[in-house]
Amino acid sequence: MTASSREYILGKLRAAQRPFPDAPPRPSSYLTVTVQQDETPEALLARFRTEMTNLKGESFVVEDDEAARDQVMALLESHQTRRILAWDFAHIPVAGLEAAIKAAGIEIIPPETHDEFRAETLAAAEGAQVGLTGADAAAATTGTLCFTTGPGRGRIPTILPPVHLAVIRQSQIVPRLEAWVAGLRAEGLDAIRRRANFCFITGPSRTGDIEMELILGVHGPGQVQVIIKRG
């Protein structure tokens, strides 16, 4: 049935006189949507932080690994964290972070839901106060964190707990989404084909469904905190 439905639909589309023969050709260079004149690292950092603040997210700039570690630990403490859902620490750019979290007596759960302990993992994950991740990149003009999935880099830590903590390096901030896409194109599209999921996350979860009143943290995290390490 499916095969014939496929042929039926495609056949109808092919038999039709093609609409829009005068559609403009694919542009050799695309206009970018958002504007950011000054693309120096400091300007991009400032723009990203401004957008983040406007989105009711928070950002913290730290000088080095030690400061980053202290900042993460301070934030975990502020959320009275006893359990976190976390990416593999190899993908979070802070040296010594895993040891510091364990030393604080905080339980670390990797979001492994494909094995036989799926039910237990999910039940435990649901009780985590914080999701801890790195990110692939950040787009300054929209205050966006870009994620793709891979070994050690799951989806659930970015979405299930009430707080999402992400650590990035300043050099990961690109001017805009189009720059991230251009990077992808340069790398070759197979890079995307190999990963099941990409996600742009722009601020905390929000809704305006009840009388357009802004409410944060509907289903996803109500707090997004980004720690930006210099360099």
Add this chain to the structure above:
Amino acid sequence: MDLKANQFDHSAVIALEDIQLRKAVGHATNLADSRRRAMMAELPQAQALRQQGRGAKLRALHDLPELLEKMERSVTAAGGHVLWAVDAAEANRHIIDICKRHNLKRGIKSKSMATEEIAMLDALAAEGIEMLESDLGEYIVQVADDHPSHIVMPVMHMSKGQVRDLFIDKLAMPYTDDAGEMTAFIRRHLRQKYIEADFGMSGGNFMIAETGTVVIVTNEGNGRLSTSIPRVHIAVVGIEKIVPTWEDFATLIQLLPRSGTGQRLTVYVNGFTGPARPGEPDGPEEFYLVLVDNGRSDIYAGEYAEALACIRCGACQNVCPVYKQVGGHAYGWVYGGPIGSIVTPLLNGIENAAPLPFASSLCGACKQACPVDIDIPDMLLRLRHDLQSVQDPFWQVSMKAYGFAFSSPLLFELGGKAASLASRAAATLLGGEPGEDLSAEDLNLPYPLGGWTQNRDFPPFAERSFHDWWRDNREGRIS
């Protein structure tokens, strides 16, 4: 949902008398539109960007069959499955078959107009498969046994008080007037459902053909939860949602939220390229894409293919002087407002949605607001014309007669005299005195012209035509 578009005239009057509804819809549409304007105003090249977005959609439609095949190849290569559905029934059958194959009993879904269009919830319920809406607005709609009234703001027709009463009544929510507390109540209520769900469902805002990526946009995070935790993900997407490249997507993904909700970007832009790969810790192990035609290939082959360029942002609804007064339900189907007045007749047969092309003042605000510059007023006008041909053969005959009568001065003058005499005679027959001043509201034209005088006054013919008067008075005025 059942098609009730032919009852528009009646439903619109009921809506107009509902002060609460008009207040809610007016408030929400005004706010959404002012946010959209601010977001477009900050773009120095807004008009050029609209054309860039439009170009992407038109190119995609021109190459639609090839791009769909490319999409299928890409999804399959990524380990996903693609199913084609000619109509709503077949789409639902595919989904139910998937559920049976994997023994799926409980689903959770994010917002999708396509699943609304194919009435999927009813079809699944009939098979005993539980499906929960997780978008707050859609969940309210589901609990209230209602239908969404706007493409991106499903419960804009409801007040906070109505939502509160609904939750207290149906979900035993403790009393509160605070929208934040109501939202937190629903967060807790749905939490466990994500974890228990056997499968997650979504629609698709874009399909990027070159990599086989289905993209959804949400603000609440329910879309990411529904597609990250359950073991199976089924995406149901209309065939017109395809774009060729990532660059085209990068433009459109920013025009959509600016136009829809007045955001630079929605909080979550989530893309799926097949199921979770080996080594990825979470995400669905099975990925299905159901490609829905359901009348779109007919639109494609006709004069209204431009309607398929719509990216469903809802901006045209927020600016429409008709929608702003009556809300979405009056339109009697899934898609309301200006674009709905085109899509509903095209997908359901024009004779089954006859009033909709007329539910517009043709003011053009919709075209101006549209992020891809769809010529909505032009299509509405052409649909009106088509409808007259379908419904009223007399109209065509009388238009021919009209054209003939206006083709020569003699015929025009004779026609005017005859009409003047006839209207006088008619007024006499209807009870007026001969020679009495004909007052306009006295006269209702007989069928088939009666439609014209239902809502208008028919001006009485002058006793003397201008031609007559001119013959007597032109001397000395003009050579």
